[in-house]
Amino acid sequence: MAATGAATQITMTTYERPFGRAFEDFEKGDVYRHWPGKTITAADDHLFCMITMNHHPLHTDEWFAENETIHHRNVVVGNLVYSLALGMSVPDVSGSAIANLEIESLVHRNPTFHGDTIYAETRVVDKAESRSKPDRGIVTVETKAFNQRGEEVCYFRRKVMVWKRDHVPARKRPYPDGAWGGD
Numbered sequence: 001m002a003a004t005g006a007a008t009q010i011t012m013t014t015y016e017r018p019f020g021r022a023f024e025d026f027e028k029g030d031v032y033r034h035w036p037g038k039t040i041t042a043a044d045d046h047l048f049c050m051i052t053m054n055h056h057p058l059h060t061d062e063w064f065a066e067n068e069t070i071h072h073r074n075v076v077v078g079n080l081v082y083s084l085a086l087g088m089s090v091p092d093v094s095g096s097a098i099a100n101l102e103i104e105s106l107v108h109r110n111p112t113f114h115g116d117t118i119y120a121e122t123r124v125v126d127k128a129e130s131r132s133k134p135d136r137g138i139v140t141v142e143t144k145a146f147n148q149r150g151e152e153v154c155y156f157r158r159k160v161m162v163w164k165r166d167h168v169p170a171r172k173r174p175y176p177d178g179a180w181g182g183d
Helices: 042-051 062-068 078-089
Strands: 031-033 097-107 117-129 136-146 152-163
Touching (some): 042 078, 078 117
Antiparallel strands (some): 031 117, 117 136, 136 152
8 A cells, every 4th residue: 555645643642540549439349359469478578577576486487387386387477468468459449548547457367378379359348428528538448368279368447538539639740741742
């Protein structure tokens, strides 16, 4: 096919990645399946233990775990499992939140071991408009974490304060628009 000599117009679209949700985006009963999962290595567990000053040998001493515990292997510290599941939920739930208000409950249902891969999903339990500030609301969610065998390893319920859609602050960048010319 021969060129006609006419200039071709290229349309460019800039996409903003959603990160969190506004109050109106939450519906009771909705489930968010977070992605991707995370395989927890011994190094992840040991670093988390050292950073948080949890030096229990169950987590950091292989010989102790093999010979002195009921599981006969290292168990990942529970707060790391919780932190990973919470972190996995941030893009879907609290990425644009004003504040995490409370953790109502936290339950470790099964142990997590070095080499396990954690996946998580969150369900919206309730939502209520703020009684004192009309620009926000409170969303209650439950999150479950599962290992690669499908066993539930962690459950927590929390309340998050989020903006209503018309009040979500615009995301700013430390550079001007137009980095690619024409956007």
